[in-house]
Structure formats: C-alpha cells, structure tokens
Amino acid sequence: MGLSLAMLPHQGNFNKQDLAEGGIEVAFEPKDSQNAINYAESRIYTDAELKNYTEEELKNYKVKHAIPDLEELEKGPWPSFVSDAKQGALHRKKLADDRMLIDRDVIEDMLGQLQVSFDEGETHWKHGGIVGVFGYGGGVIGRYSDLPEKYPSIAHFHTVRVAQPSSKFYDSNFLRTMCDMWEYRGSGLMNLHGSTGDMVLLGTTTEQLEPIFFELTHKMQVDIGGSGSNLRTPECCIGKARCEWSCYDTQALCYELTQYYQDELHRPAFPYKFKFKFDGCPIGCVASIARSDMSFIGTWRDDIRIDQEAVKAYIAGEVVPAGGGHTGRDWGKFDIKKEVLDLCPTKCMWMENGELKIDNAECNRCMHCICVMPKALRPGLDTGVTILCGAKAPILEGAQMATLIVPFMKAEPPYDNIKEFIEKVWEWWMEEGKNRERLGELMQRSTLPTFLEVLELPAMPQYVKEPRSNPYILWKEEDVPGGWDRDIKEYRARHKR
Amino acid sequence: MEELQKVIVEFAETSKKTKFYFKDIEKAVQKVLPDAKMRDIKKACTALINDGTLIYFSTGSSTMYGLKGRGMTEDPE
Numbered sequence: 096m097g098l099s100l101a102m103l104p105h106q107g108n109f110n111k112q113d114l115a116e117g118g119i120e121v122a123f124e125p126k127d128s129q130n131a132i133n134y135a136e137s138r139i140y141t142d143a144e145l146k147n148y149t150e151e152e153l154k155n156y157k158v159k160h161a162i163p164d165l166e167e168l169e170k171g172p173w174p175s176f177v178s179d180a181k182q183g184a185l186h187r188k189k190l191a192d193d194r195m196l197i198d199r200d201v202i203e204d205m206l207g208q209l210q211v212s213f214d215e216g217e218t219h220w221k222h223g224g225i226v227g228v229f230g231y232g233g234g235v236i237g238r239y240s241d242l243p244e245k246y247p248s249i250a251h252f253h254t255v256r257v258a259q260p261s262s263k264f265y266d267s268n269f270l271r272t273m274c275d276m277w278e279y280r281g282s283g284l285m286n287l288h289g290s291t292g293d294m295v296l297l298g299t300t301t302e303q304l305e306p307i308f309f310e311l312t313h314k315m316q317v318d319i320g321g322s323g324s325n326l327r328t329p330e331c332c333i334g335k336a337r338c339e340w341s342c343y344d345t346q347a348l349c350y351e352l353t354q355y356y357q358d359e360l361h362r363p364a365f366p367y368k369f370k371f372k373f374d375g376c377p378i379g380c381v382a383s384i385a386r387s388d389m390s391f392i393g394t395w396r397d398d399i400r401i402d403q404e405a406v407k408a409y410i411a412g413e414v415v416p417a418g419g420g421h422t423g424r425d426w427g428k429f430d431i432k433k434e435v436l437d438l439c440p441t442k443c444m445w446m447e448n449g450e451l452k453i454d455n456a457e458c459n460r461c462m463h464c465i466c467v468m469p470k471a472l473r474p475g476l477d478t479g480v481t482i483l484c485g486a487k488a489p490i491l492e493g494a495q496m497a498t499l500i501v502p503f504m505k506a507e508p509p510y511d512n513i514k515e516f517i518e519k520v521w522e523w524w525m526e527e528g529k530n531r532e533r534l535g536e537l538m539q540r541s542t543l544p545t546f547l548e549v550l551e552l553p554a555m556p557q558y559v560k561e562p563r564s565n566p567y568i569l570w571k572e573e574d575v576p577g578g579w580d581r582d583i584k585e586y587r588a589r590h591k592r
Numbered sequence: 593m594e595e596l597q598k599v600i601v602e603f604a605e606t607s608k609k610t611k612f613y614f615k616d617i618e619k620a621v622q623k624v625l626p627d628a629k630m631r632d633i634k635k636a637c638t639a640l641i642n643d644g645t646l647i648y649f650s651t652g653s654s655t656m657y658g659l660k661g662r663g664m665t666e667d668p669e
Contacts, residue, residue, distance in 0.1 A: 223651035236652040323655030363655035364614045364634040530613040531654055
C-alpha cells in the first residue's frame with residue numbers, strides 16, 4: 096500500500112502550499128498529506144502510569160529469574176540494555192491488568208531466557224515462520240522461544256520493523272504515541288534503530304500483529320519496513336535538510352524510491368535481501384558504500400570551490416580548522432602543508448604565490464581538505480551521484496565493500512535515469528542470482544565485465560584495482576582491432592582442459 | 593493470469609517440498625509455460641497470497657512461499 100513515510104514532523108496537516116505560506120521551502124511534496132498526531136489525544140497511559148515507580152523501588156527491584164551474568168553487564172561504563180529492560184519490567188509489574196494486552200512478565204522472561212543462553216552458550220530463540228500482516232511478505236519477523244514452558248510469556252516474541260522517516264526526523268508526539276502503542280500491544284522493548292535504519296519493535300504475540308499494523312498505518316501514517324527477500328527500508332543521511340555538503344537531495348530520492356518500489360518492499364520476489372542507501376557526499380554518514388547492495392553517494396564533476404581569502408585566514412590562524420572539531424587539545428598552529436596538502440591521497444593540491452591550487456582531475460573526492468577548511472573549500476556546483484554496487488556485511492563469509500559502477504549521474508526528480516539503472520540491475524540479478532545470493536556475490540561469480548555488459552556500460556581503466564591482480568577485463572575478439580585467428584582444437588591438443 | 597495461478601498451485605500441491613523460493617516457482621512455471629514472464633509470475637503469486645491460497649514463510653532474512661494447509665502453515669504453539 097502506498098503509504099507515505101513521514102518526511103516531516105507529525106505536527107500538522109503538511110503540504111507544500113501550507114509550508115510555503117509559512118515561509119518554509121521544501122524541495123518535494125509528500126505523496127499523501129500528513130495528519131496531525133497530537134499525543135494529548137492519542138496517548139494511552141497517564142503520566143502517573145508512565146512514572147509508576149520510584150528510583151528506590153528500581154534500585155531494590157529483583158527480576159523473578161536469577162540473572163547474574165546480565166547484571167554483570169550493568170557494571171560497565173556504558174548504558175546497559177539490562178538496566179533499561181529492568182525499568183520496563185518494573186513498569187509493567189506495576190501497571191493494572193487491563194493496561195496491557197500481552198503478558199506482564201514478557202521482559203522478565205526475556206531476561207531469564209537470555210541468562211540461560213549465556214549459561215549454555217546457545218540461543219533459545221527460534222526464528223522465522225508464517226507470521227506477518229495480510230498481503231505483506233516482510234516487516235514482521237517471527238520469533239519463538241524454544242523453552243515456552245519455562246518462559247511462557249515469550250512463547251511468541253515477534254519483531255515488527257517500522258519504516259523510519261527519511262533522516263529519522265521525528266517529533267515527540269509521534270515517538271510518544273508509538274511508545275504508548277507498543278507498551279500496550281507489545282513488550283515495550285524497542286531498538287532505535289536497527290542496522291537497516293528501521294525502528295525495531297521487539298516482542299509481541301501473533302494476535303497483536305494486525306491491530307499493530309492498523310495503528311501504525313491508519314493512525315500514525317507510517318508503514319512497516321522491509322525484511323526477507325525484499326527491498327529493505329531505504330535509508331539516507333541528513334542530506335540537504337541540515338548539511339551544506341549534500342550534493343543531492345538524499346531525502347527526496349530516498350522517499351521517491353521508497354514510494355515507487357512499494358511492491359518490491361512488501362512483496363518478496365528477489366533471490367535475497369536488497370538494500371539502497373543514500374549518502375549526500377563522500378563523507379558517507381550512512382556508510383552506504385559498506386552497507387548497501389546499491390549505494391548512492393553524492394559527488395560533483397566540476398571543480399572544488401575555493402575562497403582564497405578564507406584559505407589565508409586559516410593559514411593565519413584566524414579561523415579554527417575542522418570547524419572546531421579538534422579543540423579538545425592544543426595541536427599547535429594550523430599547518431596547511433602538514434594537515435592538508437601532504438594528507439591529500441592523490442597529492443593534487445599545492446600552494447602557489449600564496450594561493451591554494453587543486454588539480455581537480457586528480458581529486459578522488461576524499462573530502463579531507465573540505466573537512467579541514469570548510470569555510471575555504473566547498474564541493475562543486477555540478478552535482479549528482481556516484482553509484483556503487485555489491486556491498487554486504489554478513490556475519491558469515493565476511494564483509495565486502497561496494498564496487499564503483501557509475502562514476503557520475505545526475506540525481507534530479509523524477510529520477511528516471513536512476514530508476515532505469517536500478518531496474519537493469521534487478522532484472523539481471525533476479526534472472527541470474529541463485530537463491531540467497533546477494534548482488535555482490537553474483538557480481539563476483541559472473542565477473543565485472545559481465546555486469547558492465549548487462550548494464551551497457553563501457554569498461555574504464557579505473558575499474559582495475561591492481562594491474563595483473565584483478566584486471567577484470569577479458570578481451571573478446573570483437574574488442575581487438577583486426578581480431579585474431581585461433582584454432583581451439585589445435586590449442587587443446589597441446590593443453591588439456 | 594488464471595493459467596499461471598493454476599500452474600503455481602499445481603506445483604505447490606505436488607512438489608516434494610512444502611516451501612519454495614520464488615525462483616523455484618518461476619522455474620516450475622516456465623517448464624510448463626516457457627514464455628511466462630517473471631513479473632507476471634510474481635503478480636500471479638501476489639494474487640494467490642491475497643486470496644489466501646499461498647502464504648509467505650519468512651526466516652527474517654529470506655522469504656519463501658507455501659501452500660496454505662500443506663506443511664507448517666500455522667503458528668507453532
């Protein structure tokens with residue numbers, strides 16, 4: 096269903112015209128109008144119910160199962176999920192019976208079972224199943240305890256993924272409403288956020304899934320996310336909302352592709368999971384290069400903009416380098432040679448007659464110089480995206496970074512060029528990919544030249560990582576002027592297969 | 593569409609396995625109907641899901657299809 100991801104805070108009925116009248120410029124318009132969510136009206140619990148225990152009670156609170164190893168985890172310097180879970184457990188213990196729809200002891204049983212797993216060195220969760228909401232193939236992940244007699248409250252402990260708004264712009268009305276709903280219909284435990292970027296609601300029963308889906312979609316106007324062999328919930332960096340370096344509108348592209356590929360998000364037909372992520376610039380705040388099958392990284396194809404006066408101001412010590420990022424210690428006077436020129440990976444920068452020069456053709460967009468002198472240097476103005484494919488980060492068999500495929504492509508609405516590229520990739524992967532084979536694995540198995548042929552892209556020398564190590568290019572006769580004569584039978588007579 | 597759905601259901605009823613990857617269904621359909629397009633097969637599967645004939649089975653990381661009533665098609669209690 097084509098529900099809008101909440102691109103804007105849930106504070107009113109937003110549309111482009113209303114916002115423009117309020118003096119706010121937006122680059123896109125949500126596909127559906129956004130309803131106001133007012134926590135005062137949508138709340139389930141009273142303040143007294145939400146703060147229904149004292150610090151003293153929490154300090155003296157003992158979970159009904161012995162959890163010595165988990166309590167050990169609370170002693171470190173970091174915030175502990177065990178402490179959070181205990182708060183949740185005590186809170187549930189003190190709520191009235193009719194104020195929650197799943198078992199009161201769900202958190203305590205979860206902790207108890209985790210302690211058993213620590214003792215025995217193996218998990219007691221069973222994963223997967225047929226749970227889900229009607230018509231959707233993803234978004235709900237079945238989880239069951241294999242010790243249901245000992246821990247009956249967590250016999251069912253399903254996970255629901257909730258699609259995050261682009262760049263995770265929430266407002267407190269939305270978050271509070273979500274928390275109340277989840278305490279009422281689920282365990283109250285959640286991850287903000289999971290690796291894919293979704294808000295992850297942990298632990299509910301099968302009967303609660305459809306009501307939760309209704310609350311999310313009809314009342315909170317948020318969709319459930321991707322799981323299984325689906326397009327997973329796309330994720331983007333903060334983009335132009337707050338970052339001057341963003342080379343394209345990451346939120347708009349993320350939103351557009353989320354809406355456009357609803358079927359791929361909810362009705363699985365891929366060989367395995369598939370992830371898009373959108374970074375506005377090569378800094379890569381969502382690490383799309385390492386975490387997504389198709390990574391979109393903002394870039395520019397003209398020259399880095401230089402303000403020579405600001406460069407001089409940095410050299411003279413009038414402007415703090417790195418936007419004040421290293422002010423915790425005295426690093427001495429700013430040295431442009433040591434801190435910028437010598438650290439340029441392609442050595443494409445130098446000083447000449449007091450001016451900073453850049454050989455832009457050699458720049459590989461590491462952005463170090465821009466980060467150190469943000470007032471003096473800025474990305475160019477002819478901007479777009481670099482597209483990389485094939486990253487994965489599985490627990491088994493090792494992580495793989497993405498391979499650059501398209502060095503530059505414009506990224507402007509309606510993004511038809513990007514959609515055309517995506518669909519070529521999907522068509523090939525769906526045709527050739529084996530069950531449970533990620534795009535990066537298929538690219539490796541069938542070679543980069545094959546992938547480029549499918550995409551109808553010419554090979555470039557830059558694809559060669561190390562000559563003679565992975566040259567990638569296997570010449571075909573039609574690629575070589577004049578071709579060649581070869582008698583394969585004569586060759587095989589001398590070289591056995 | 594109806595023909596595709598019929599072939600999919602026949603495959604789901606007669607296969608030794610009770611859960612199938614989409615690719616298994618695609619291959620089985622194309623054996624009977626060689627010109628069947630992947631997108632159309634997906635649409636037929638979606639229609640069968642919507643009318644309750646097929647069900648999704650998800651491990652969390654990958655998704656399979658099954659025939660309702662065959663194999664494990666209810667929540668384990």
